[in-house]
Amino acid sequence: MSERKVRVRFAPSPTGPLHIGGVRTALYNYLFAKQNGGELIFRIEDTDSNRFVPGAEEYILESFRWLGIKFDEGVTFGGDCGPYRQSERRDIYKKYVQVLLDNGKAYIAFDTPEELEVKRAEIDNFQYDASTRLSMRNSLALPADEVKALIDAGKQYVVRFKVEPGEKVVVNDLIRGVVTIDSSILDDKVLYKSADELPTYHLANIVDDHLMNISHVIRGEEWLPSAPLHVLLYRAFGWEDTMPQFAHLSLLLKPEGNGKLSKRDGDRLGFPVFPLEWHDPKSGAVSSGFRESDYLPEAVINFLALLGWNPGDDVEMMSMDRLIEKFDLAKCSKAGARFDYKKMIWFNHEYILQKDDREIAEIFMPVVQSHGVEPDMELLTRIVSLMKGRVNFVHELWDACSFYFIAPVEYDEKTVKKRWKDDSAAKMAELAALLDGLDDFSIENQDKAVHEWIEAKGYGMGEIMNAFRLALVGEGKGPQMFDISGLIGKKETLARLNRAITVLG
C-alpha cells in the first residue's frame, strides 16, 4: 500500500434513525482516521428517493455530535469534494455511466420490474447475467436501431453492469484476509435508473469513493458479498490502482436467540438500540435512545468500541483518545458480537464513578428540579459524591437520595418492625436532646459526641443508628448517618427525629 493520505467515510442512507450498529461502524471509521492523521467524511446516500425519511439526516448528525464523533468533511461540514449528498450529484453519475456504456462495460436494459418479477416466478433462481442477458430486452440482444428508437420514444430503462463470467475475483480484506469469489455467481447489477436519473448504491458508491479519494472502506459485513462487484467496477473504470482497501466489520447480534440486533430486542429487554430518541414522522411511534435513557456518551462509545474489537490487553476503560491510540483493524473480531446490554450498564456505572462529582451533579440537577426541589449546586455536589457509587444511571440518584430533600411521610413497615423497638422512642428523645445541645453540628463533631454518648450509656451502636436512620430516611438505606444529618442540618434533623418519636411511639 502506498503512503496515501487516509480518508474514510461514513455514508448512511437517511431512511430513519441511526442503528447502533451503524454507530459502531462510524466509530471505527473515526478511530481509524484519527489514529492515522486522516479525515472522516460524512456522505448522504439518498439514491433511493422512495425511502427518504425527513429528519433522518439531522438526527444522524445530532447523534454524532452527542457521541463526540467529529467529521472533517461532508454534508454540513464542507470540503473540496462536494456536493456530499448523492441526490445532488446526478450529473456526475450520468457522466460516469456513459463512460461504462462507451467502453462496453455496461449496457442498457428495458425489462421492467414487473417483467423481471414474472421471470423470477417462472424460472427458479433466475438471475440477470451472462447466461440470460441475451434472452432479455437490452442493448446487447436488441438491434441498435431498435434500442435507439425505444430511448427516443421515452421508454424507461436501466443501465446494467456487464459482468464477465468465469473469473476469480479477489478481495483483500483487512479483517478477513483474501476472499475469492467466482464472477459467474454475480448478476448484472443495475447501476442506473433513467426513471429518476439516479444511480443505485453500487455505482454511486464507487464513483464517490474514487472522486473523494477514499483510501479505506470500513463497513458492515453485509457488504462483503458485493465487494467483488465493487472491485470489478473499479477495474471497469480503470481505477484499480487507487482502489480503497476494504475492511468488513462483523455484525451486532441479539443479546439472546438468533439473528441480528433489532429494535424489538431493545423494547423487549429494556434497552435502546438508537443513539437518540426517534419520533417516526409517519407512524408517530417513538423509539427510545441512549441519550434520553440516561447513558453517558463516553460509556456508549467505550462499550461499542469493545464490541468486536479489543486492544489485546486487560484494559477496558478507555477514553476516546485512548481508543484512537489503541485501535487496530487487524484486531477486529470476525464473528458477530451479541449486544451485551448488561455490560453497557456496567460501563455507565463506571463512568459515573469516574466523572467529577460536580459534573454528575450538573446532569442530575434537572432531575432534582423536576421533583420541585431547588438545591444549591454545592450541596448537590456533596450529595452526589456520597451517592453516585450506588447507581448505574444518573436519574437513579433521585430514588437513592430524595430523603435529603424530602422528609419521610411514611415509615417502611418492615424496617419499623426490625429497627424500632419499644425503647427506641425514649432513646431517640435522648439523641435529639444531645444533638440539640451541640453548637458545632459538623459531621465530625456529631460523630464524636454521639459515639461518646453511646459508649457512656452502654447502648448498642446498631440500635441507635438504625432507629436514627429510620427517623431521618423513613427506611433502612442510605449513607453513613452523620452524612445525612450533617447535610440536612440541625433543625431538619431534630424535626424528623421528633416526628418519628410521635408517630412511631
Place this chain on the structure above:
RNA sequence: GGCGCUUUCGUCUAGUGGCUAGGACACAUGCCUCUCACGCAUGGAACACGGGUUCGAUUCCCGUAGGCGCUACCA
C-alpha cells in the same frame, strides 16, 4: 436452494504448535459495616464435532454441524 463469512466460559473476548487456556460482564459465596449500596476477595464456568499434518494441536489443513450475511430498478 446458491454463494460468502464465521465458530474459546451464559455474554464480550485474550491466545497465534507445548499455558493449571487469561481478563471483563453476569452469577454465587465471603469480607467490610450503623442500614442499603459501593468496594474488595474467592469460586463455578469454554477451546462445536470428525478426520488429517505433527513428537505434540485451542492454534495449521480438510470435512460435518451450527450461527450470520447476501442473493432487488434498498442501502
